[in-house]
Amino acid sequence: MSGTTESAPEGNTEYGRKPFKRSKSHFADRITADGRDGWPVEPGRYRLVVSRACPWASRALASRRLLGLEDAISLAVVDPLQDDRSWRFTLDPDDRDPVLGIRFLHEAYDKRETGYPGGVSVPAIVDIPSGELVTNDFQQITLDFATEWSALHREGAPDLYPEALREEMAEVIEGVFRDVNNGVYRAGFATTQYDYELAYEDVFRRLDALSARLADRRYLVGDHLTEADIRLFTTLVRFDAVYHGHFKCNRNKITEDPVLWAYARDLYQTPGVGDTVDFDHIKRHYYEVHTGINPTQIVPAGPDLSGWLEPHGRERLGGSPFGDGTPPPPPPADEVIPGGPQA
Structure with a gap:
């Protein structure tokens, strides 16, 4: 971090x-x-x-x-x-x-x-x-x-790292890490226009490819939630709130890509995923700690977060979040995040 x-x-x-x-x-x-x-x-x-x-x-x-x-x-x-x-x-x-x-x-x-x-x-x-x-x-x-x-x-x-899918997962995970997870940081902390634009292009080239991949499949690899989805989700859920403006990854928001926005909502509404997200902590950290980027430490009031609970319609693509498994029980009382999907 x-x-x-x-x-x-x-x-x-x-x-x-x-x-x-x-x-x-x-x-x-x-x-x-x-x-x-x-x-x-x-x-x-x-x-x-x-x-x-x-x-x-x-x-x-x-x-x-x-x-x-x-x-x-x-x-x-x-x-x-x-x-x-x-x-x-x-x-x-x-x-x-x-x-x-x-x-x-x-x-x-x-x-x-x-x-x-x-x-x-x-x-x-x-x-x-x-x-x-x-x-x-x-x-x-x-x-x-x-x-x-x-x-x-x-x-x-669920089996989050299925042995039969690990080779495919490794390829997907590497691209997601290089161009998306780390790409937004490369853009946000770039010290030259050249390096910023390289990172910016990598971020959106990869997001476009992921959008195309997810257009006809519910999950990145296989037919249930895996480690690959978790790694992409943690960047997508922060994208509009932080990376779009704070890190200058502003070609478009995730909410403006119908596939990625539906995919992100699907994961957010999955028990065990969205109930670990704390938008208050996310926004306060990035905007108050990164004083080199945001010297005023003003935390933006937006974006509107209510859309995360809107229906996503991804069930039509088949698959299920937990494969042959079951959802986790509600989080322990001391781990419930106010305003989360299962709060």
């Missing part, structure tokens, strides 16, 4: 330009069923730290809900506004996470590696007994939720 996983612009040999480049996750240990990295899957041992504003963390939120891992891995939600001491737990009593006992996420990073020079990013998984960060590998966390944590999935949990 901004100020965390994004790096300072790095050099480009062509014309000396310095395009935005996203940092790789520094802590890439995995929590696995066999514990081969030293971190075995254990119910209640780990705490998932997220910002509801962050699209990368939102993937983990949706995956955890859909798979029914709420009792297996607890949740910490940070304030959508950061300061120079990193993500902070000011939403909790006494400004401390009640389980980890820390005020700032950097404290878990420091326990893992003293003097770590990089950014403090979410999502992050922390080992509760030691207080150490385990991983901030946002690309891998949800894949492991879908596979390594399977013994703790709820009954009826």
Whole structure:
């Protein structure tokens, strides 16, 4: 997330330009069923730290809900506004996470590696007994939720990473990440007109291709919701509220593309997906934290969000959100987001 996983612009040999480049996750240990990295899957041992504003963390939120891992891995939600001491737990009593006992996420990073020079990013998984960060590998966390944590999935949990579809999913996910998930950031943080226009073109070229792909199929890969859909959704749901204006991705809004708008509404109205979205946190983070882009820190009053609950009509394309599985139960009371689709 901004100020965390994004790096300072790095050099480009062509014309000396310095395009935005996203940092790789520094802590890439995995929590696995066999514990081969030293971190075995254990119910209640780990705490998932997220910002509801962050699209990368939102993937983990949706995956955890859909798979029914709420009792297996607890949740910490940070304030959508950061300061120079990193993500902070000011939403909790006494400004401390009640389980980890820390005020700032950097404290878990420091326990893992003293003097770590990089950014403090979410999502992050922390080992509760030691207080150490385990991983901030946002690309891998949800894949492991879908596979390594399977013994703790709820009954009826969907297969978010079907083995038979992984090759196709990898190709789709790579394009979505490069041109859409990361593309909007490349546009928003561009420091030259050239780099901005390259990113802008990538974003809308890929969105046009995705719109064409989804015109006659309900989901990106296969006939039910998968990891690929979650990764696209977290950008689409932020697009009109943030990326269209704040990041200058303004050729058109998602609401102006009939296919993508219906697809986004379909996912938003799916239990376990839309009920993890907090538009208030999203807007306040981007517009108040990115002072280099929005120095006044004024948070726009719009757009109108009521359309997210309008009928989408995508059922006619066949398929079902959970395949042979079932919807998750309502979120735990302390995780219900005011104004969400299942609130």
